[in-house]
Amino acid sequence: xxxxxxLREQHIETPSWAYGNSGTRFKVFAQQGVPRDPYEKxxxxxxxxxxxxxxxxxxxxxxxxxxxxxxxxxxxxxxxGVAIGAINSNVFQDDDYKLGSVTHPDxxxxxxxxxxxxxxxxxxxxxxxxxxxxWFSDGINYPGQDDLRARQDRLAESLKEVYDRLxxxxxxxxxYKLFEPAFYATDVPDWGTAYAHCLKLGxxxxxxxxxxxxxxxxxxxxxxxxxxxxxxxxxxxxxxxxYADDDLMVGAADPFQLFRIMVEVIGGxxxxxxxxxMLDQCHNIEPKIPGQIRSVMNVQEATAKALxxxxxxxxxxxxxxxVLGANAVLMDAYNTDVRPMLASLRESMGLxxxxxxAYARSGYFEKICADRVGGAQAxxxx
Ligand code: AOS
Ligand code: ZN
Ligand code: ZN
Numbered sequence: 001x002x003x004x005x006x007l008r009e010q011h012i013e014t015p016s017w018a019y020g021n022s023g024t025r026f027k028v029f030a031q032q033g034v035p036r037d038p039y040e041k042x043x044x045x046x047x048x049x050x051x052x053x054x055x056x057x058x059x060x061x062x063x064x065x066x067x068x069x070x071x072x073x074x075x076x077x078x079x080x081g082v083a084i085g086a087i088n089s090n091v092f093q094d095d096d097y098k099l100g101s102v103t104h105p106d107x108x109x110x111x112x113x114x115x116x117x118x119x120x121x122x123x124x125x126x127x128x129x130x131x132x133x134x135w136f137s138d139g140i141n142y143p144g145q146d147d148l149r150a151r152q153d154r155l156a157e158s159l160k161e162v163y164d165r166l167x168x169x170x171x172x173x174x175x176y177k178l179f180e181p182a183f184y185a186t187d188v189p190d191w192g193t194a195y196a197h198c199l200k201l202g203x204x205x206x207x208x209x210x211x212x213x214x215x216x217x218x219x220x221x222x223x224x225x226x227x228x229x230x231x232x233x234x235x236x237x238x239x240x241x242x243y244a245d246d247d248l249m250v251g252a253a254d255p256f257q258l259f260r261i262m263v264e265v266i267g268g269x270x271x272x273x274x275x276x277x278m279l280d281q282c283h284n285i286e287p288k289i290p291g292q293i294r295s296v297m298n299v300q301e302a303t304a305k306a307l308x309x310x311x312x313x314x315x316x317x318x319x320x321x322x323v324l325g326a327n328a329v330l331m332d333a334y335n336t337d338v339r340p341m342l343a344s345l346r347e348s349m350g351l352x353x354x355x356x357x358a359y360a361r362s363g364y365f366e367k368i369c370a371d372r373v374g375g376a377q378a379x380x381x382x
Contacts, residue, residue, distance in 0.1 A: 003307045004345050006271065007054075010303060012296050013085040013278040014048050015059045016041040019289070020378030022282035029285060033368035036376050038065040039076055040368075046080035047364055048292045051355040053346065055296050057085030059133070059278055062120055064090070064379040070126035084127040086173070086235075086278060089120045092137035092181070093379070100138040102158035103151040103187045114158045121165050131235070131276060132162070133208060135175040139182020139189075151187050156197060163201045173208035173234040173276070174198055178215055180245055191223050198232055206234025210280055211250070211261070212241040221260040228268030228275075235276030236261075238299060247282045249291060251298025258298070259334050262306035271303075282378060289365070293355050297342070304338035 019041045021030050035041040038060070045058040058077065067073050074084050091101035091113040099105060101113035120132055138155070140146050162172060176194040179186055188194055191207055198205035207227055211220060227233035240246065240253035251258045265271055277299060283291035310329055317326035343353035352358035359365075 006307055007300065007304055007345055008349060010054045010300065011277065012055050012299050013057045013059055013276060014045050014055050014292050015278065015280055016065050017061050017378040018279065018281050018283060018292055019044040020376050022378040023284050031287065033365060033372050034288065036372055036374065038067055038073060040372065042077045042082060043080055044289055046082045047289050047359065048296060049082050051293055051359045052296045053349045053351050054300060057083050059086045059088055060084060061088040061379065062090060062123060070123050074127040084129045086131040086133045086276065087120045087124050087129050088133045089117050091116055101136060103138040103154045105146060110154055110158060114161055117162045118165055124170055130170050132172040133175060134172055136188055137181050139186035141183050143184060148185060155187055159197055159201060163205055166204050171204040171206060171234065173206050175208045175210055175237065177210065177213040177245065191227065195232055206232050208235045208237060210237035212239045212245045212247060220257065221264045224261055225264040225268055228270045233270055233275055235278055237278050237280030239281045247280065249281060249295045249298065250279060251302060255302060256334060258302040259305050262302045263309060266306050290356060290359060293359055297355060300342055301338055304342060305333050305336055308336055309333040
């Protein structure tokens with residue numbers, strides 16, 4: 001398949017929470033026209049797909065996107081030309097979870113947390129979603145606060161129950177994060193921990209790599225290459241970081257890293273439906289829909305460059321031990337200006353070549369500002 005066809009088939013998922021108000025623990029800056037409910041979030045996500053052509057699904061977050069009738073919500077998404085993507089669980093915003101959720105020392109709290117995860121699988125059934133995304137804030141702040149090994153046992157027990165509830169064609173993705181909100185020891189702090197749990201469970205459990213969840217200097221593309229090789233890379237939460245889990249726009253901080261990741265994804269056979277390209281971002285100060293459009297374009301650009309990599313020339317240079325030659329082949333791909341190619345790809349898809357400009361000219365922002373008063377908070381930075 002040629003580069004254009006592969007790019008045309010790309011699928012980048014946007015998160016419902018990117019469309020609501022968000023901020024840091026210091027301040028949430030409310031923006032005009034933000035959605036007041038999950039239905040309006042899906043309508044906004046549909047705009048991102050309408051102008052880019054490659055963002056056909058939207059991740060939900062439960063309970064931020066709680067509705068009475070999930071089948072109805074999924075139908076609403078379809079009416080807008082998008083579908084429901086991953087269901088994100090939330091076992092981190094309840095008073096009961098102060099000492100953990102599925103790793104909490106009290107069995108009753110663990111039961112409550114696991115029941116929420118099972119409820120998320122029911123929502124998958126109702127919406128047609130095939131992916132459950134699990135991120136646990138569980139951990140401890142002080143040495144000695146709880147038993148590190150016992151917490152792993154409790155985690156494994158809960159994951160097993162959820163795994164066994166998954167239907168045919170459903171999977172869960174286990175997300176790791178170095179720290180925050182726990183500061184001393186996080187229960188799923190790294191890809192190795194996530195991988196070990198997923199390996200034990202079976203093929204329906206895979207690891208999701210959030211690009212903002214590593215220590216500075218971590219070679220993320222190595223993790224990607226390794227997990228792909230083991231068939232355990234389920235997807236990405238894309239975003240950018242300068243310091244910690246900043247959730248800034250993907251490709252903004254380090255477009256070269258994004259390119260290197262895409263090189264490994266494509267080289268490892270991960271470019272296709274089995275590895276989900278999701279965005280996990282918050283737009284605290286920039287407008288949200290354009291922020292998502294820009295992010296989708298950044299992923300597209302990195303992908304296009306990685307697809308252009310001359311792998312044959314690279315392999316030859318590598319086998320000859322030509323260090324500088326191999327590096328030059330890689331850099332040639334990275335330094336290619338793919339924007340004209342992507343503009344003509346969009347035209348061939350019946351889209352405006354300039355998604356940012358086309359959205360700005362569409363009048364949608366003016367309309368939502370007039371129609372929507374008192375938009376909802378995304379959930380983060382509350
Ligand atoms: C938290 O730090 C993680 O990145 C989560 O993936 C995510 O932000 C959350 O699941 C949003 O619902
Ligand atoms: Zn994430
Ligand atoms: Zn995160």
